[in-house]
Amino acid sequence: MPESAAVTLFLQRVFDSFANGSAYAALAVAISMVFRSTGVLNLAQGKLAMLSAYIAVAFAAGADPTVAFSGWLAPFATPWPIWAAVVGAVVVSAALGALLEVTVIRPMRGDPVPTIGATLGLYLLVAVFVSKHFGGRTRFLGSPFPQEHTDRFDIAGARLWFDTLGVTVTLLAVLGLLALIQRSTKIGMAFRAITSNRDSATLVGIRVERIVMGGWAIAAGLGAVAGGLIAGQINVRPPMMDRLLIFGLAAATLGGLRSPGLALVGGYLFAFAETMMAGYVGFIDSQVTLVWALAVLIVVLAVRPSGLVRRRSPRIGLKT
Amino acid sequence: MSEFYNADDGTDDELIAAAADEPAEDAAADKSAIDTAVDESADDAVPDTGDVSDPDVEPSSHSIPGLADPQPEATPPDPLITLEAPPPGTRSPESAPDEHDAAPTATPPPTAVHDDEPTTAQRSVGGGRPQSARRALTGAALVVFAAVTIVTPMMASPIFVTDVTQLAALTLTFAGLWLLTHRLGLLSVGHGALTGCGAVAALHSVNDFGLPPSLMPIVGFVAGFAVGALLAIPALRLPKAYLALLTLSAAVVFPIVLRQIDGPLPVTLDAEFLPPAWTGVDARDEHIWEFWYVVIWVVVVMWLLHGLLSGPVGRAIIATRDDPTAAAAFGVSVYRLRLTGVALSSGLAGMAGGLLVVPVNFTDQAQYPEELSIKLFALTIAFASTAIGGSGLLRTVPASAVLVLLPVWLVDREGWLTQGGWSGLVKSEYFFYAVLLLVAAYVRSYRTRGLRAGV
Numbered sequence: 001m002p003e004s005a006a007v008t009l010f011l012q013r014v015f016d017s018f019a020n021g022s023a024y025a026a027l028a029v030a031i032s033m034v035f036r037s038t039g040v041l042n043l044a045q046g047k048l049a050m051l052s053a054y055i056a057v058a059f060a061a062g063a064d065p066t067v068a069f070s071g072w073l074a075p076f077a078t079p080w081p082i083w084a085a086v087v088g089a090v091v092v093s094a095a096l097g098a099l100l101e102v103t104v105i106r107p108m109r110g111d112p113v114p115t116i117g118a119t120l121g122l123y124l125l126v127a128v129f130v131s132k133h134f135g136g137r138t139r140f141l142g143s144p145f146p147q148e149h150t151d152r153f154d155i156a157g158a159r160l161w162f163d164t165l166g167v168t169v170t171l172l173a174v175l176g177l178l179a180l181i182q183r184s185t186k187i188g189m190a191f192r193a194i195t196s197n198r199d200s201a202t203l204v205g206i207r208v209e210r211i212v213m214g215g216w217a218i219a220a221g222l223g224a225v226a227g228g229l230i231a232g233q234i235n236v237r238p239p240m241m242d243r244l245l246i247f248g249l250a251a252a253t254l255g256g257l258r259s260p261g262l263a264l265v266g267g268y269l270f271a272f273a274e275t276m277m278a279g280y281v282g283f284i285d286s287q288v289t290l291v292w293a294l295a296v297l298i299v300v301l302a303v304r305p306s307g308l309v310r311r312r313s314p315r316i317g318l319k320t
Numbered sequence: 321m322s323e324f325y326n327a328d329d330g331t332d333d334e335l336i337a338a339a340a341d342e343p344a345e346d347a348a349a350d351k352s353a354i355d356t357a358v359d360e361s362a363d364d365a366v367p368d369t370g371d372v373s374d375p376d377v378e379p380s381s382h383s384i385p386g387l388a389d390p391q392p393e394a395t396p397p398d399p400l401i402t403l404e405a406p407p408p409g410t411r412s413p414e415s416a417p418d419e420h421d422a423a424p425t426a427t428p429p430p431t432a433v434h435d436d437e438p439t440t441a442q443r444s445v446g447g448g449r450p451q452s453a454r455r456a457l458t459g460a461a462l463v464v465f466a467a468v469t470i471v472t473p474m475m476a477s478p479i480f481v482t483d484v485t486q487l488a489a490l491t492l493t494f495a496g497l498w499l500l501t502h503r504l505g506l507l508s509v510g511h512g513a514l515t516g517c518g519a520v521a522a523l524h525s526v527n528d529f530g531l532p533p534s535l536m537p538i539v540g541f542v543a544g545f546a547v548g549a550l551l552a553i554p555a556l557r558l559p560k561a562y563l564a565l566l567t568l569s570a571a572v573v574f575p576i577v578l579r580q581i582d583g584p585l586p587v588t589l590d591a592e593f594l595p596p597a598w599t600g601v602d603a604r605d606e607h608i609w610e611f612w613y614v615v616i617w618v619v620v621v622m623w624l625l626h627g628l629l630s631g632p633v634g635r636a637i638i639a640t641r642d643d644p645t646a647a648a649a650f651g652v653s654v655y656r657l658r659l660t661g662v663a664l665s666s667g668l669a670g671m672a673g674g675l676l677v678v679p680v681n682f683t684d685q686a687q688y689p690e691e692l693s694i695k696l697f698a699l700t701i702a703f704a705s706t707a708i709g710g711s712g713l714l715r716t717v718p719a720s721a722v723l724v725l726l727p728v729w730l731v732d733r734e735g736w737l738t739q740g741g742w743s744g745l746v747k748s749e750y751f752f753y754a755v756l757l758l759v760a761a762y763v764r765s766y767r768t769r770g771l772r773a774g775v
Contacts, residue, residue, distance in 0.1 A: 117701050120694050124750045
């Protein structure tokens with residue numbers, strides 16, 4: 001293969017990894033946000049994102065007899081534009097996230113066994129809800145960004161689709177906005193205070209429960225962004241988020257489940273490694289890359305248990 | 321005390337603290353005393369004390385205090401023997417209230433741990449009846465169980481027998497999870513995948529390497545043990561959520577890997593699993609022999625597990641659960657013990673997988689989805705944190721029965737599985753498990769809160 005063609009192919013694969021990377025990153029950030037503020041590992045995060053994608057489909061498709069939402073979605077019978085459907089799904093999901101925090105997670109008081117049990121209960125509940133309401137069928141949402149075959153930049157022969165670029169830029173913008181809010185608003189500061197020391201934050205008068213509820217809402221909203229945007233690339237179907245959950249967890253682990261920044265980088269890294277392995281290593285197809293994600297997860301945990309974060313006293317110990 | 325078991329209201333802490341403050345004049349006796357204390361709190365520990373009536377949870381742990389037990393052989397294995405025997409025949413109705421009444425006295429006040437000689441009187445308080453009567457009861461239970469085991473498969477329909485054989489095999493998966501959850505105080509959401517690992521390894525050992533099918537449980541055990549250890553090595557050095565994270569990842573990845581290895585279609589066992597001539601079972605009635613084979617394996621393994629957990633290793637495991645720091649101070653290598661425990665637990669799941677191939681004869685990626693692991697987790701939690709069950713090894717039987725028989729029951733309901741919408745949702749299997757998990761979680765956290773508030 002001539003050198004330029006090799007470069008083009010490489011570049012193409014890098015571009016291809018952007019969209020997946022954005023979704024992994026969003027889920028990883030959502031998981032680490034919830035974990036660092038509450039110590040809860042939300043195993044249902046992926047399923048909730050899948051539900052969000054279906055909600056977006058319900059908005060975008062309008063009244064659809066195959067969808068069992070018959071009566072109560074009647075006001076939304078008119079199909080919405082896709083971007084509006086995604087925004088609607090984000091709003092609904094955020095509300096749902098807040099609701100779940102209040103009704104399911106908060107009563108567990110951080111006790112790990114019931115909390116993990118409850119998130120797994122949600123996992124099953126969402127799975128069965130989707131399978132019964134949407135028939136578990138594969139659905140098509142489409143992308144809010146132009147998807148014609150001419151909608152692309154050609155860079156050194158490689159194609160960067162507007163769609164991919166749009167997904168990546170949107171997610172980075174959303175995450176950047178969140179980082180900005182955390183850095184420079186009072187609510188963001190309260191959130192950071194809770195992350196660093198919950199008890200002290202309570203003492204200085206921060207309304208911890210509200211902020212934590214907000215954290216769950218934002219995490220669910222982020223999942224909806226990921227689910228809604230990635231749906232343009234892959235179809236909406238029940239197992240669509242299983243991959244995302246594993247990659248998201250693995251990426252979050254890179255940040256020791258506590259660093260959204262590293263989780264973001266981890267998301268893109270995993271997507272990059274996935275595309276490269278599937279592209280260059282003959283015997284690895286795209287399904288098996290999931291196994292490699294698990295292998296990387298194990299290796300990272302074995303070698304750098306606290307993730308790639310540099311910290312003086314890693315949270316390793318017996319009584320945890 | 322680990323936050324996992326805060327519900328134990330601190331009794332163990334007090335006991336250990338009381339013992340640790342003691343002058344070192346009789347260190348050995350102290351150690352034994354702590355073991356006693358830990359041991360005796362063991363049964364109450366998981367179901368959050370008090371109101372869970374726990375009649376038949378390992379009476380031996382109340383009655384045999386300490387390491388220096390003069391008659392370890394006297395440990396009556398009746399929880400195992402009553403494994404699948406019908407309750408009325410195996411246990412006198414009076415025995416349950418007896419032991420329940422005795423339960424408060426079984427957890428001694430802190431001063432009691434300083435008793436040098438646990439007397440036979442104490443023992444009979446814990447056991448509720450003299451040794452000879454216990455032995456007679458055990459013998460009777462054994463006979464009844466053996467009779468039921470031998471007769472049932474001959475009377476029942478082959479389909480039912482196959483179901484019950486699967487039920488028996490899966491009991492071992494639950495035993496593994498029970499060890500992990502209630503004894504080690506850890507969380508696994510991947511035991512379905514580990515069971516699948518055992519099944520696939522066992523099947524391929526026969527198909528590809530020509531091992532005799534009778535070795536399948538052992539191959540399954542080895543496979544489960546290895547995979548469990550691989551997951552546990554990194555995860556156990558981290559907060560407990562990580563083991564859940566890794567095992568759930570493994571559960572999601574497993575069907576995908578299996579699809580890569582075996583393709584989308586089921587793989588059938590190449591060997592025949594025929595009854596030997598000495599059993600007198602007709603070759604067409606292989607389900608009878610399969611049932612006996614699996615039940616014998618399960619009973620023997622459960623008996624060994626029970627023995628292991630009633631001894632010093634079992635007490636050390638409980639100590640690491642209740643207070644890892646104190647356990648480490650007494651020379652228990654917490655990480656190594658937990659690692660061994662998780663590997664053993666996974667090995668049991670793998671062995672169950674190997675045994676499942678006996679009645680089912682094939683493996684398929686659709687058999688071991690991640691939901692199976694979640695269902696296993698749900699039943700393990702539910703049968704210990706609600707009033708349904710205690711923490712005993714015997715609770716694995718009803719849990720396994722629900723897992724195997726609920727789908728059978730649902731299939732028999734006309735149209736339930738295909739129904740959509742809200743009513744279909746409520747009638748589905750996953751909805752049942754979701755509700756089970758949520759209810760168990762609420763109940764458990766409610767109790768924890770009550771205990772913390774001093775109620």
